[in-house]
Amino acid sequence: xxxxxxxxxxxxxxxxxxxxxxxxxxxxxxxxxxxxxxxxxxxxxxxxxxxxxxxxxxxxxxxxxxxxxxxxxxxxxxxxxxxxxxxxxxxxxxxxxxxxxxxxxxxxxxxxxxxxxxxxxxxxxxxxxxxxxxxxxxxxxxxxxxxxxxxxxxxxxxxxxxxxxxxxxxxxxxxxxxxxxxxxxxxxxxxxxxxxxxxxxxxxxxxxxxxxxxxxxxxxxxxxxxxxxxxxxxxxxxxxxxxxxxxxxxxxxxxxxxxxxxxxxxxxxxxxxxxxxxxxxxxxxxxxxxxxxxxxxxxxxxxxxxxxxxxxxxxxxxxxxxxxxxxxxxxxxxxxxxxxxxxx
Amino acid sequence: xxxxxxxxxxxxxxxxxxxxxxxxxxxxxxxxxxxxxxxxxxxxxxxxxxxxxxxxxxxxxxxxxxxxxxxxxxxxxxxxxxxxxxxxxxxxxxxxxxxxxxxxxxxxxxxxxxxxxxxxxxxxxxxxxxxxxxxxxxxxxxxxxxxxxxxxxxxxxxxxxxxxxxxxxxxxxxxxxxxxxxxxxxxxxxxxxxxxxxxxxxxxxxxxxxxxxxxxxxxxxxxxxxxxxxxxxxxxxxxxxxxxxxxxxxxxxxxxxxxxxxxxxxxxxxxxxxxxxxxxxxxxxxxxxxxxxxxxxxxxxxxxxxxxxxxxxxxxxxxxxxxxxxxxxxxxxxxxxxxxxxxx
DNA sequence: ATGAAAGCGCTAACAC
DNA sequence: GTGTTAGCGCTTTCAT
Numbered sequence: 206x207x208x209x210x211x212x213x214x215x216x217x218x219x220x221x222x223x224x225x226x227x228x229x230x231x232x233x234x235x236x237x238x239x240x241x242x243x244x245x246x247x248x249x250x251x252x253x254x255x256x257x258x259x260x261x262x263x264x265x266x267x268x269x270x271x272x273x274x275x276x277x278x279x280x281x282x283x284x285x286x287x288x289x290x291x292x293x294x295x296x297x298x299x300x301x302x303x304x305x306x307x308x309x310x311x312x313x314x315x316x317x318x319x320x321x322x323x324x325x326x327x328x329x330x331x332x333x334x335x336x337x338x339x340x341x342x343x344x345x346x347x348x349x350x351x352x353x354x355x356x357x358x359x360x361x362x363x364x365x366x367x368x369x370x371x372x373x374x375x376x377x378x379x380x381x382x383x384x385x386x387x388x389x390x391x392x393x394x395x396x397x398x399x400x401x402x403x404x405x406x407x408x409x410x411x412x413x414x415x416x417x418x419x420x421x422x423x424x425x426x427x428x429x430x431x432x433x434x435x436x437x438x439x440x441x442x443x444x445x446x447x448x449x450x451x452x453x454x455x456x457x458x459x460x461x462x463x464x465x466x467x468x469x470x471x472x473x474x475x476x477x478x479x480x481x482x483x484x485x486x487x488x489x490x491x492x493x494x495x496x497x498x499x500x501x502x503x504x505x506x507x508x509x510x511x512x513x514x515x516x517x518x519x520x521x522x523x524x525x526x527x528x529x530x531x532x533x534x535x536x537x538x539x540x541x542x543x544x545x546x547x548x549x
Numbered sequence: 550x551x552x553x554x555x556x557x558x559x560x561x562x563x564x565x566x567x568x569x570x571x572x573x574x575x576x577x578x579x580x581x582x583x584x585x586x587x588x589x590x591x592x593x594x595x596x597x598x599x600x601x602x603x604x605x606x607x608x609x610x611x612x613x614x615x616x617x618x619x620x621x622x623x624x625x626x627x628x629x630x631x632x633x634x635x636x637x638x639x640x641x642x643x644x645x646x647x648x649x650x651x652x653x654x655x656x657x658x659x660x661x662x663x664x665x666x667x668x669x670x671x672x673x674x675x676x677x678x679x680x681x682x683x684x685x686x687x688x689x690x691x692x693x694x695x696x697x698x699x700x701x702x703x704x705x706x707x708x709x710x711x712x713x714x715x716x717x718x719x720x721x722x723x724x725x726x727x728x729x730x731x732x733x734x735x736x737x738x739x740x741x742x743x744x745x746x747x748x749x750x751x752x753x754x755x756x757x758x759x760x761x762x763x764x765x766x767x768x769x770x771x772x773x774x775x776x777x778x779x780x781x782x783x784x785x786x787x788x789x790x791x792x793x794x795x796x797x798x799x800x801x802x803x804x805x806x807x808x809x810x811x812x813x814x815x816x817x818x819x820x821x822x823x824x825x826x827x828x829x830x831x832x833x834x835x836x837x838x839x840x841x842x843x844x845x846x847x848x849x850x851x852x853x854x855x856x857x858x859x860x861x862x863x864x865x866x867x868x869x870x871x872x873x874x875x876x877x878x879x880x881x882x883x884x885x886x887x888x889x890x891x892x893x
Numbered sequence: 894a895t896g897a898a899a900g901c902g903c904t905a906a907c908a909c
Numbered sequence: 910g911t912g913t914t915a916g917c918g919c920t921t922t923c924a925t
Contacts, residue, residue, distance in 0.1 A: 224902055235912050240904060250910060265701070270678035271618045272902035275917050280615065290644045300634045303661060312675065315659050317647055331656065334614035357609070441844045474844050497841065500785045500818050568918055579896050584920065594894060616918035619901050 223264040232260035243268065274336055283311045283523070284332035286342040288320045288408065291438070294465075294493060294512055295343060298365060301516020302341060309524055311338065320408035326351035333358060339523045345369045346410065361526040365519045367411055368538055374526070376519040376537045380411045383508050383541050384418025387462055387490055390506070392426055394549055396460035396488055399423060402447040402472075403464035404435040412464035415492060419462055431455060435468075444471020448479075448487075460488035460549065466495040466507055473501055473548060488549040494542070503547030515539050567608040576604035587612065618680055625655045627867070628676035630686040632664045632752065635782070638809075638837060638856055639687060642709060645860020646685060653868055655682065664752035670695035677702060683867045689713045690754065705870040709863045711755055712882055718870070720863040720881045724755045727852050727885050728762025731806055731834055734850070736770055738893055740804035740832055743767060746791040746816075747808035748779040756808035759836060763806055775799060779812075788815020792823075792831075804832035804893065810839040810851055817845055817892060832893040838886070847891030859883045 229236040234253060242249045242257035249257070260266075274280040283306050287295040303313050314337060316328035326348050332340060333354070339361040347355070355362055355372055362373035367380050391399050401419050403412040420430035433450050437443040447468055451458050463469035469491030476483050483489055483503055491498055494509030518539055526532055573580040578597060586593045586601035593601070604610075618624040627650050631639040647657050658681060660672035670692050676684060677698070683705040691699070699706055699716055706717035711724050735743050745763050747756045764774040777794050781787040791812055795802050807813035813835030820827050827833055827847055835842055838853030862883055870876055 225904095226902080236902090237904075237913085238911060241911085244904085248910075253910080267674055267698075268678050269619075269680070269902050270675070271615055271622075271624065271680050272917090273904070274615045275613075275619050275919085276902080276904040278615075278917065290640065290647060296634065296640055303634060303659070307661065313659055315647070315657055317651065330611055331614070334612050336613070336615050354611075441840045445844075471844060474846065478846055496785050500789075500815060502818065502822055570918080580918090581897085581920075582895060585895085588920085592894075597894080613918055616901090617920070619903085620918080620920040622901065 222269075223266045224269065225266075227264050228257065228260045228266045231264050232256045278336055279338060280336045281311045282314045282332075282335055282337040283520075284314045284316065284329075284335075284337040284340040284342075286316045286318060286325055286328055286332075286340070288318045288343055290317050292409075293467075293495065294510070297512035298343070298516040298519075301513035301518075302520045303516075305517050305520030305524070320405075322346065322348040322351065326354070329354055338527055339363065341365055341519060341523065344411075345371060345375075361523050363519050363523050365515060367414065368536060371536065374519075374522050374532070374535050376515055376522060376539060378510060378515070378539050378541050380414035381418035381421075383492065383510075384415030384420075384462075385422045386418075386541070386543055387415075387492070387506075387508055388419040388422035390543055390545065391460050391462060391488065391490060391549060392422065394460075394488070396549075397428060398455070398457050399428070399460045399462055400431050400433060400451050400455050400458045401462045401464070402433045402435065402451065402468060404437060404440070404443050404447075404468060406434055406464070409464070412492075415464065440465065440467025441471035441474070444468040444473075445475040448472035448475050451487075458487065460484075460490065463489065463491045466491035466493040466498040466505060469505055469507065469548075470495075470498050470501055473498075473503075473505060484547070484549050490549050494544055499544075499546070505544075506546040506549040507544050509542040509544050511539050511541070566613075567610045568613065569610075571608050572601065572604045572610045575608050576600045622680055623682060624680045626658045626676075626679055626681040627655045627864075628658045628660065628673070628679075628681040628684040628686075630660045630662060630669055630672055630676075630684070632662045632687055634661050636753075637811075637839065638854070641856035642687070642860040642863075645857040645862075646864045647860075649861050649864035649868070664749075666690065666692040666695065670698070673698055682871055683707065685709060685863060685867065688755070689715060689719070705867050707863050707867050709859060711758065712880060715880065718863075718866050718876070718879050720859055720866060720883060722854060722859070722883050722885050724758035725762035725765075727836065727854075728759030728764075728806075729766045730762075730885070730887055731759075731836070731850075731852055732763040732766035734887055734889065735804050735806060735832065735834060735893060736766065736772075738804075738832070740893075741772060742799070742801050743772070743804045743806055744775050744777060744795050744799050744802045745806045745808070746777045746779065746795065746812060748781060748784070748787050748791075748812060750778055750808070753808070756836075759808065784809065784811025785815035785818070788812040788817075789819040792816035792819050795831075802831065804828075804834065807833065807835045810835035810837040810842040810849060813849055813851065813892075814839075814842050814845055817842075817847075817849060828891070828893050834893050838888055843888070843890070849888075850890040850893040851888050853886040853888050855883050855885070 225236040225239050228239045239257050242254045318324040341363040343366050345364050364371045364375050367377045401416050406413045423430040435443050469489050473489050491505050491507040494507050498505030569580040569583050572583045583601050586598045662668040685707040687710050689708050708715045708719050711721045745760050750757045767774040779787050813833050817833050835849050835851040838851050842849030842851050
C-alpha cells in the first residue's frame with residue numbers, strides 16, 4: 206500500500222450532504238453562480254437561475270449556513286438574554302422580539318441567566334462567538350467583565366426593561382415612577398397604612414426600583430413604608446403567603462402594594478377564602494396588568510406594562526440599526542398605565 | 550521571501566477580532582496548540598497551557614464558534630420548534646428543555662411556527678443548515694416535505710407532546726385517554742348533559758384528540774357529545790365567551806368540559822360574576838393543572854399534565870443519544886393525573 | 894507534546 | 910452575467 210489509492214490525499218469527515226458544488230455540477234454552472242442564484246437571484250440570468258433551482262431540488266440541497274456565516278463573518282442570529290423563563294413578563298417580551306425578528310429572517314438565540322450575572326457574561330461570550338448580528342439583554346445590570354466585552358463589540362446592543370444609562374440602545378419603562386404612581390393612587394384613596402410586598406427582589410431588582418418609588422411617595426406624605434420580602438417562588442402561592450404575613454406582621458395594614466399581579470391575585474383569591482372583603486378590609490394592588498388580574502372579582506388595580514410592545518419596539522430599533530437607518534434616539538420610554546380596578 | 554509586501558494580494562473583511570493565530574503568536578506556539586489547550590487541555594504541557602491561557606486573556610480572545618462548527622460540521626445547537634409562544638404549555642416544555650440542554654452546554658435554537666406546517670418545514674431547513682446536534686419539535690404532524698427532509702437526517706429527532714407514530718424519539722402523553730378520563734369523571738358525578746368547549750382546535754389539534762376521547766366515553770354511555778368551538782384567542786376572555794355560548798345554545802347543560810384551564814378558569818370566574826353556583830348550577834372542568842385553576846374557589850377539576858417534566862424528559866433522551874448511550878425505548882409516556890377540585 | 898498542511902462549504906474580490 | 914481565486918478561523922490528519 207504505498208501510494209496508488211483512488212485519490213486519497215487526506216480524508217475529511219464532511220457530512221456527505223450535497224454542497225453548492227454538487228448543485229453547480231448538476232446545473233452545469235460554477236458554484237459561485239449557484240450562490241448568487243440563491244442569494245441575489247436578480248443578478249443571474251433567468252434561464253440559468255431556473256436551471257439552478259431545478260438542480261437544488263434535484264440533489265436536495267440545504268444551504269450550509271455555518272459556512273456562509275464564516276465567509277461573511279455574520280450570521281442572522283440575534284442573541285437574546287433574559288434572567289428567567291418562569292416569569293410571564295420575559296416570555297411576553299421575548300414573544301414581541303421573536304415575532305418581529307423572525308418576520309425579517311433573523312433567528313433568535315435565547316439564553317437564560319437565572320439571575321446570575323456571571324452566567325450572563327458566559328452567555329455573551331458564547332453568543333459573540335456565533336457572530337450574532339445584535340444582542341438584546343434584559344436590564345442594565347451586568348458584570349464588569351461583561352460590560353467590557355460588550356463595549357468592544359461593534360454590533361447593536363439593546364438593553365430592554367428599565368430605562369437608564371445604557372451601553373447602546375435602551376427600551377423600557379421607568380419602574381421607580383411606576384412604583385410612585387401606584388403609591389400615589391393608594392394615598393389618594395386615603396389608605397395610610399400601606400405595606401409593599403415583593404418576592405426575590407435581589408434578582409428581580411426592578412421590583413425593588415418600584416418599591417423605592419413607592420417609598421419616596423409615602424415618605425413624602427410623612428408615612429412609613431414597610432416592606433415584606435418573600436423568598437418563595439410560584440407567584441400565586443407566594444401571594445397567599447404574602448397576605449398571611451401582612452395580616453400577622455402588620456395587623457393595621459389597610460392596603461398592600463404587591464410587586465406584581467401574580468402575588469396580588471394570589472392574595473386577592475386568598476382574601477376571599479379567608480372571608481376578607483377587598484378593598485373594604487384590605488386593599489390590594491399589583492403590577493403588570495396581566496389578564497388574570499382583570500378577570501377576578503373585584504378587578505385588580507394594577508399598572509399595565511406594555512410587555513410585548515416593548516419587545517417589538519426593541520426589535521424594531523435594532524432592525525433600524527441593522528438596516529443602517531438613522532437612529533434618532535437611543536432611549537425609548539414605552540410608558541405604563543394605571544388601571545384602576547375595584548380592589549382598591 | 551521573494552515578495553516583501555506589507556500589504557497583500559486581496560483583502561478580506563475579517564472582523565478584526567483576535568483569532569487563534571493571534572493568541573498563538575502572543576504565546577509563542579502554533580495555533581493548533583492553542584486549539585488543543587482550549588479544547589483538550591489534558592493533551593498539552595502544563596506550562597504551555599498556562600502560557601496559552603495568559604495569551605488568551607491578554608489579547609481578549611473569544612473563540613469563533615462558527616469556524617469551529619464548520620470544521621467539525623457540528624454545532625452544539627439544539628433546534629426546538631413549537632407552534633406558539635402564547636401558550637404556557639409550550640413555554641413550560643421549552644423551560645424543561647432549555648434547563649436540561651443548557652446545563653450540558655447545548656444552546657437552544659427556538660423557532661415558532663404559528664401553527665403553520667409550511668413554516669415548520671422552512672424552520673427545519675434553516676436549522677439543518679446550522680448543523681444542529683438534534684431537533685425537538687412539538688407534535689407528530691408535519692408536512693410531507695418536512696417529513697422527507699427529516700427522515701434523511703441522521704441526528705436525533707424528538708417529537709414531544711402527544712404519543713404516536715414518531716419519526717425517531719417521542720415523549721408525551723395520551724390526549725385521547727386524557728379526554729376520556731375527564732369524561733368518565735363527569736359521568737361518575739352523574740352529569741348527563743355535558744358540553745365540550747375548545748378554542749382554535751384546528752391548530753391545537755391535541756384539544757381535538759381530547760375531545761375525541763371525551764366523545765367516545767359519552768357515546769359509550771349513550772349520550773350526545775355536543776361541541777362548541779371558539780375562534781377567539783386570549784384564553785380567559787374566551788372562557789367567558791364560552792360559558793355565555795353554552796348557556797345560550799345548551800341551556801340544559803349541566804357540565805362543561807373545557808379544552809384547557811385558561812378557558813375553564815375564565816368561565817368559572819365569569820360564572821361567579823353571573824351569580825351562578827359552581828358546580829351546583831353548572832360544573833366546570835379543565836385540562837393542564839395550571840396553578841391558576843388551583844387557586845380559584847371552587848378549585849378547578851382538571852387534568853395535570855407534566856409539562857416541564859416532559860421537556861426535561863425529552864431533553865434527557867436526546868442527550869442520551871448524543872452521548873451514544875443505548876436507547877432502550879423510543880417512546881416515553883409521561884402520563885397525566887386527574888385533579889378533582891370542587892368545580893365538579 | 895507539538896507542528897504543518899489540508900480542508901470544512903461558502904462568499905468577497907477581482908477578472909473577463 | 911459568469912468564472913477564478915483566495916480566504917473566513919477553526920480542527921483534523923499525518924508527521925515529528
